[in-house]
Amino acid sequence: MKRFATWITSGIVISGLILFSTGITQSQEIFPAGQGRNTLFLVCVQCHSLNRVTEAKLTAADWEFIMYDMISRGAPVREEEIDALKKYLVDNFAIEAK
Ligand code: HEC
Numbered sequence: 001m002k003r004f005a006t007w008i009t010s011g012i013v014i015s016g017l018i019l020f021s022t023g024i025t026q027s028q029e030i031f032p033a034g035q036g037r038n039t040l041f042l043v044c045v046q047c048h049s050l051n052r053v054t055e056a057k058l059t060a061a062d063w064e065f066i067m068y069d070m071i072s073r074g075a076p077v078r079e080e081e082i083d084a085l086k087k088y089l090v091d092n093f094a095i096e097a098k
Contacts, residue, residue, distance in 0.1 A: 032092060035084040035087070035088065036081070036084035036085040036086075036087060037088060039081045039084065039085045039088075040053070040085060040088060040089070043077055043085075044070070044075065046075070046076075047073070047075075053089070056093065057095050058093065058094060058095065059094055059096070059097040059098075060090045060097070061097065062094075063089045063090050063093065064086055064090075067085065
């Protein structure tokens with residue numbers, strides 16, 4: 001009986017680890033490492049979730065506009081972070097212009 005309990009416990013621990021690591025892999029694919037990612041994670045979650053970013057269908061030009069729009073709404077992006085953030089958004093989330 002004791003062995004059975006140990007078996008169950010390790011089963012739970014192992015499946016937890018698997019779920020945890022796939023979660024990490026997925027977020028790396030959606031938000032690849034890059035300059036600008038930290039700014040996105042720190043700044044762009046203050047008013048809404050990052051679903052706004054991942055689900056937006058914006059061209060490169062739209063992203064530039066939206067980024068400044070968010071800054072004018074109060075997103076605290078530092079001057080020296082603007083270029084990296086813009087590049088990160090465009091590189092990873094821009095769709096083709098029609
Ligand atoms: C001060 C609050 C605030 C912060 C910080 C903020 N946003 Fe927003 N964001 C909003 C609001 C409010 C809306 C909804 C605007 C609307 O629907 O008219 C929005 C909407 C959006 C949308 C959807 C716009 C569209 O037209 O599809 C995107 C994309 C977006 N935000 C990206 C960002 C990014 C990137 C950042 C970080 C630079 C950011 N937001 C930070 C307030 C904020």
